[in-house]
Amino acid sequence: MFGYVSALEIFRFKGLSRSHEMTSHPIPVRAPVQKRSQRTYDRLAGAILAAANDGSLSTLTLPRLAQRAGVSTGAFYGRFASKEAAVRDVLDRQTTAFVSRLSLLGAQHRPGRDVRGWIAAVTREFDDHARAITSLVRVLITTGAALPASAAHSPALRREAAALLTEWGVVQARQSERRAGFVLELVEAMTRDAALSNRRVDHADIEMAALWYLSAP
Amino acid sequence: MFGYVSALEIFRFKGLSRSHEMTSHPIPVRAPVQKRSQRTYDRLAGAILAAANDGSLSTLTLPRLAQRAGVSTGAFYGRFASKEAAVRDVLDRQTTAFVSRLSLLGAQHRPGRDVRGWIAAVTREFDDHARAITSLVRVLITTGAALPASAAHSPALRREAAALLTEWGVVQARQSERRAGFVLELVEAMTRDAALSNRRVDHADIEMAALWYLSAP
Structure with missing residues (x-):
């Protein structure tokens, strides 16, 4: 068993706050x-x-x-405890739900072995999420906090993506965690940066960059 | 003549504000x-x-x-006129100086035809700049403004990078503007996102992703 759900559960119960490397005070x-x-x-x-x-x-x-x-x-x-705590909490829950959706996407695409389709779907999800939370993120930055929890840095999600790419033969097992992790970071950074800048990103370019990075020897 | 300086001058005198697609009010x-x-x-x-x-x-x-x-x-x-105007002005000048440094980097690397070395140098510059301005950017976001001017969206810089990559035979002329522009956006987004998140980015991965994206057929 590949265990999407169980990996996600671990992520949830070990606490999303683990991946908040930028949260100065746990809420x-x-x-x-x-x-x-x-x-x-x-x-x-x-x-x-x-x-x-x-x-x-x-x-x-x-x-x-x-x-x-x-x-x-x-x-x-x-x-x-405060307005800031409430904003952080709403953001955390939205991120948890977002990570669940990404996890589900992996499970849905798994049988198809379509790396291009999976990356396109992941890019859409990241972009939609970045746009949905931008106004909350601005408020959070206002309070002196950094960006909210990075889904791309969720250890469970990185492991799931790495397992998927290895199973599909896209990357070698020993490179899979690094490659999968970086692709998630790339998609996240480009969609977050664009959302904060009120700009649209070109999904085709992101997908192409991700695919070529993964296919590098 | 390739005209780094002249392209930069055009960029300067036409006004950096042209590339502020996210500046709601010109200062x-x-x-x-x-x-x-x-x-x-x-x-x-x-x-x-x-x-x-x-x-x-x-x-x-x-x-x-x-x-x-x-x-x-x-x-x-x-x-x-205001504190916000002052912050925006300081940021604009830092971005102008940054674009000049990037332009100079291109000129310095041009004879060597070393695309890898150029991308590494560009990544370092973007990362240093992102870190240097992060606290100002936070203040700007606090005022409701979006991220400051994107150097990666400077038309002159994109043209310069496209000309460099075409001259080096890295990309075909007809693809050069899109490819060069996207590589600048990728490096900028990943370094800005990391700086706002108080995180370090792996330069080696960024450089690899940029190189493979450029070398795609």
Whole structure:
């Protein structure tokens, strides 16, 4: 068994924060054990995303943000220590969901052995994700923090990609982790940089660069 | 004549702002016509860089920043409309100087026809530059602006790199602008993303990816 899911589970339970080499202070994330708690979280996350997108997040006070979410200020503090912690948490969850999607993509493409198709799909996912989180990332940078968790640096995802490329015979086993890891970094960096610059990237070029890098002897 | 300098001059005089596809508001830059004016500018630029590096720039008021620079608040406003304008100006000048260095690198490597050596040197320059301006970039993002001017998108620099690669026989003339441009974007994105993430990038991988992308048929 190749074990996509199990690798992902390890990644999840060992904590995404492991891959936050740029998180200066770990944010405790409470698991929503009750329905009401989950609803409160969803409302807060929705209000944070909406405020990030309309540009008001950096100036909104915490009570005002809670009001927009339709929850009490107390409920907000019950979930998060600060606005920054809330932003970081929403970003972390989006990244976790994103890593799951990438993992699923690998599983879906595995039987087809189509490296080009897989890289194209991975590039689209990275680009969509980078665009979706850009406004939150800006707010995070504002607080002095660095970029959010890098999916490309997730050890489980790198291992999965390396196993896929080895199985397909695209790279040699001894080079697979480095090659797979770098390709993920390349796609991530180019899509993040473009999203922060309000620019579009050419997927065809990214895919070509990734394929040729992988096929190098 | 290949005309590195002339291409650079065109880039300069047509205005670096042409390549600021992400600058929402052009900042007028006054040429320092007098020595005293140049000294004032240098002091302000030095104070801005120092404040960005020690993390105080986002909270420093403009009069306090002028005080640190040893100039009057009036002298500051004589040069810049706002703190943001000053940051943008310092960044623009650093980018202009950076583009000049890249252009010079091309001229220096031209006789040697060493594409590998040139790419390695370009990667080092991009990485050094990305690290040098990261704290200023963070402040800029804080103001809601996007990343600063992309050197990789400078039309003159792309043309120079394309001419170099064509002359060396690395790429075909009809593909040269696209290939050269993408290689510059790749190196820039990977070094900028790493700098913002407080991470180191592996130059050897970047160089390998660039070389293989260029050598693709």
